[in-house]
Amino acid sequence: MISRQLLLFVPLMLCIAILSCCSAMRVLTHSTTTDPSELATGNYRIDPDHVFVTFKVDHFGFANYVGRFNEVDGALEFNAEAPEKSTLTIVIAAASVDTSNKFVDAQLKGPSFFNVENFPEIKFVSTEIEPVSKETARVTGDLILVGTSKTAVLNVVLNGAGTNPITLAETIGFSANMEIKRSDFGLTAWLPAVGDGVMLDIEAEFLRGKEP
Amino acid sequence: MTAAPKHCPYGAVAKSFHWLMFFIVGGMFPLGYVMSDMAVSPQKLQLYSWHKSFGMVLLLLAVLRLAWRLFHPPPPLASGAPPIERAAAHGVHGLLYACLFALPISGWLMSSASGLPVVAFGLWQMPNLIDANETDRLFLLQVHMSIGFSLLSLLTAHVTATLYHHLYRRDGTLRRMLPFSAKKRKGSNER
Numbered sequence: 001m002i003s004r005q006l007l008l009f010v011p012l013m014l015c016i017a018i019l020s021c022c023s024a025m026r027v028l029t030h031s032t033t034t035d036p037s038e039l040a041t042g043n044y045r046i047d048p049d050h051v052f053v054t055f056k057v058d059h060f061g062f063a064n065y066v067g068r069f070n071e072v073d074g075a076l077e078f079n080a081e082a083p084e085k086s087t088l089t090i091v092i093a094a095a096s097v098d099t100s101n102k103f104v105d106a107q108l109k110g111p112s113f114f115n116v117e118n119f120p121e122i123k124f125v126s127t128e129i130e131p132v133s134k135e136t137a138r139v140t141g142d143l144i145l146v147g148t149s150k151t152a153v154l155n156v157v158l159n160g161a162g163t164n165p166i167t168l169a170e171t172i173g174f175s176a177n178m179e180i181k182r183s184d185f186g187l188t189a190w191l192p193a194v195g196d197g198v199m200l201d202i203e204a205e206f207l208r209g210k211e212p
Numbered sequence: 213m214t215a216a217p218k219h220c221p222y223g224a225v226a227k228s229f230h231w232l233m234f235f236i237v238g239g240m241f242p243l244g245y246v247m248s249d250m251a252v253s254p255q256k257l258q259l260y261s262w263h264k265s266f267g268m269v270l271l272l273l274a275v276l277r278l279a280w281r282l283f284h285p286p287p288p289l290a291s292g293a294p295p296i297e298r299a300a301a302h303g304v305h306g307l308l309y310a311c312l313f314a315l316p317i318s319g320w321l322m323s324s325a326s327g328l329p330v331v332a333f334g335l336w337q338m339p340n341l342i343d344a345n346e347t348d349r350l351f352l353l354q355v356h357m358s359i360g361f362s363l364l365s366l367l368t369a370h371v372t373a374t375l376y377h378h379l380y381r382r383d384g385t386l387r388r389m390l391p392f393s394a395k396k397r398k399g400s401n402e403r
Contacts, residue, residue, distance in 0.1 A: 008228070019265070019333040020262060020333065022333045022335050023258065023261040023262075023265070023333055023335075024258060024334070026334040027254070027334075049327070166257060166261070166331065166334075167328065167329055167331060167337070168329075168334075168337040
């Protein structure tokens with residue numbers, strides 16, 4: 001009788017032990033791809049916990065002043081067979097600007113810069129995507145900032161895509177940058193003490209299946 | 213006091229459910245206590261993964277166990293116990309079952325509210341029951357902990373009652389659920 005019960009118990013414990021190793025194994029064996037054709041066509045949404053939009057602007061020729069936006073949303077309709085047919089929209093909450101200096105933040109939110117009361121959103125909507133290499137692309141689109149829309153180009157690098165080993169979400173990760181002249185949007189305050197050229201950097205993970 | 217002499221054990225399946233859940237529930241309390249106090253680290257995520265995975269196992273076992281119980285009624289309680297004790301036994305058993313369902317479900321809800329889905333053993337992604345929301349998460353954390361402490365109290369009552377039956381009443385109540393005791397022991401009928 002004892003041996004029969006052990007016969008049931010030992011394999012059961014073994015199964016539990018093996019299952020218990022699986023999540024760690026997933027992390028250890030995790031890999032990503034940079035081949036767009038291996039990815040799934042579909043709707044992807046920015047993971048709000050893994051998106052970073054930072055900007056840099058020259059300060060008196062000494063060093064760049066750096067800030068970030070803390071609330072960023074975005075949707076990607078990704079076409080794996082024809083990546084150039086994909087579309088991208090990024091929406092930034094202007095009031096989430098953060099330079100770790102409350103006086104600068106207040107000025108950036110105020111009427112001389114982003115005027116967040118009247119223009120709460122900063123938006124980029126893609127109009128054309130041209131693949132440069134397998135994992136890089138030039139994404140041309142309309143950047144709408146303080147009510148002014150200008151064509152801007154986002155240089156995008158596909159860092160890696162795959163299944164997040166912990167959440168099992170299908171994920172595509174990009175790094176991207178863009179250079180704009182703030183005077184194009186009427187943002188001329190503090191020129192020329194503070195540079196006209198603004199460099200934007202975006203790091204973003206998009207998750208599949210989250211409808212926009 | 214004439215203790216009930218009948219030694220009528222639970223079936224092998226019912227015993228397996230009981231002792232499997234005994235070990236898992238026993239492990240979940242220290243696991244939950246330790247992991248929630250840890251600083252963020254890969255180890256913390258691993259402990260959470262185990263806690264959530266075994267929570268799903270518990271929920272599955274609770275469903276199967278209840279279904280099994282419906283078709284295989286447990287042996288009757290030891291005869292000779294006064295009605296109030298019988299009512300208490302049934303009451304505690306009922307509440308234990310309620311906790312075994314409510315605890316994993318509240319954890320699952322909490323996990324959904326946190327935005328970190330339940331992925332059982334890194335293999336199976338469970339659907340989120342509700343949308344991520346910090347207010348809901350904090351509320352569900354209180355619910356989850358309250359049910360956990362309720363279960364601890366019920367288990368204390370459950371074990372105390374078993375010891376009372378075993379040591380004082382000597383009516384074979386504990387032996388009905390012990391493994392390796394399917395066969396009637398010689399002399400147990402005469403006790």
